[in-house]
Amino acid sequence: MKRLLTLALACAGALPLLAANADECRLLSSPEQIDYGTLDRSRLTPQQPALALPEKTTQIHLSCTHPVDLSLFFKAEFLDSERWRLTDNGHLRIKAGNAVVDGEPVELGLLSHPGAAPGPAAASLDWRPQHGMTPVRAGQTLRGRSLSLTLTLEGELSASAFQVHGMIQSTASGQLQAPASGATSNLDLHWQIQPAACTPQLSNNGVVDYGKISAQSLQPDKRTRLPSRHLNLTISCDSPARYALLMHDNRDGTALVNSMVFYGLGLDAASNRIGLFEVVFDPRLISADQVPAAYLTYSTGGGTYWSNASAQSNSITSKTLLAFTDEDNTTKGPVPFRNLSTSIEIKPVIAPTLDLDLRQDISLDGSATLEIVYL
Template identity: 50%
Template sequence: MKPQALTMLTLLIAPWAQAQSTIELNVRGSVTPASCTPALTSGGVVDFGRISVQDLSKTQRTMLKPRPIGLSISCDAATRFALRMRDNRDGSALVNSGIYYGLGLDRRGNRIGLYEVQFDPRRIQADALTQVYITDSTTGGRGWHSADLQMDRIGSNDMLLGFSDTLGSTAGPVPIRDLTATLMVQVVVAPTETLDTSDDIAFDGEGTMEVVYL
């Protein structure tokens, strides 16, 4: 099926002299007939339960045991897509990075910690593929890293995470109709000496996962 092209826009600059100067601006894109629906198990909630302050380091960051959550993506037809995530608690992560997301602030405005969402290709199934490989792009899909079996993290902005059927491929994601995966959520808590521990500190991490059509 041919993509529907968007309207071309031509920008004209009026001449100051007798010679006319023009410059063209081409606006391109396409509308895909397919759509994909992502879903997370447990209503998208990863609960780390109640954690004693005594189990956290006073002077160092504490990495908690990762917790799993299931992801499924169902498309109307085999579709080339990638994933990215937006941090709905932007600015509250301990580290300013495209792969780390914030856990919110405590009562005194201190940053509680951060979390990351890990994709392990060995825990991903897609259509009838015998093995799924992970590929990623840090250029918004203009170029892709070699697909491999290494664990990767979903990123934000121009960082895209996709899925391939060929080890070492740099062609980007392949068309997939149905995908299921077990993700691991890794939480890191700030040193307790930097937090207000006079009352409960509630994790308040929230992110929006987006399917990007390629």
């Protein structure tokens, strides 16, 4: 997905036509393409609401064959009197400095509108929304054949910009304009946002082995619940990430009960269903970053809304998102965690032996896949 920002240096309203023509002036940005590279949440901490982008500069050169008004204008969507919008989740500040006209260093002044008297001059100025920038000497706007200056770009993206499911390519496109001559130059900002990557790991490689079970230890006419076993689950992310969990049955259709909380144990030689198992999370066993306690919350709406968080144990399912939060009895949903660990309980049930083919050994063949869903 691309988020586009139109940055245009332009003058609002009518501009006086001067003697110079568009083909007599050239306006260049060097570089025209500014690349912030790949960004991720790894430099964010829970205390940081935003990530400052690396400071970038571009050199602006305006050259004309005849002396002209060298004023430049900027027009773009803005947030307030100081910041320009940089996508829906960020902003941009621009500073102008190191101005030189016809080889001589000069100061810069802001213009409230075309033709206005410049404001207080300085060697470096913040370029404010709805204002132009002009070279100044002795309080007066300078005319000349050439202007060079440095633009310093200071961008910032909010933490919410990094809550992405896949790699996001973004571009902010702008245009510098010298209204008196009609010369223009494009300026493009590029970056991509990489989602947080989380790695789940189960103890014993996720294998629960019940060894040999005697048929005589199983109930002939009713189901037998085997002793619960536990596995340790750790989820490690390269930066704090907001996610939920699902579990998918790799033996789909073999569970004794058709329910999204139960997973199959496979079939015997006569294609009878051997049993089922469920996987239970107990929030009292969860350790997550530095929070004193973690709670379970669920979403049946794909993460658009969440249940009241609770300290009660519950089973993971194949369709309802299970996630973790730091506050009890809240519907705010999951919060970002970097490291989480817990013990999960495996609870198998075997079908009545009268419903199984015991003429040969039966292998418990349950298998399920844990999925991390980034939110």
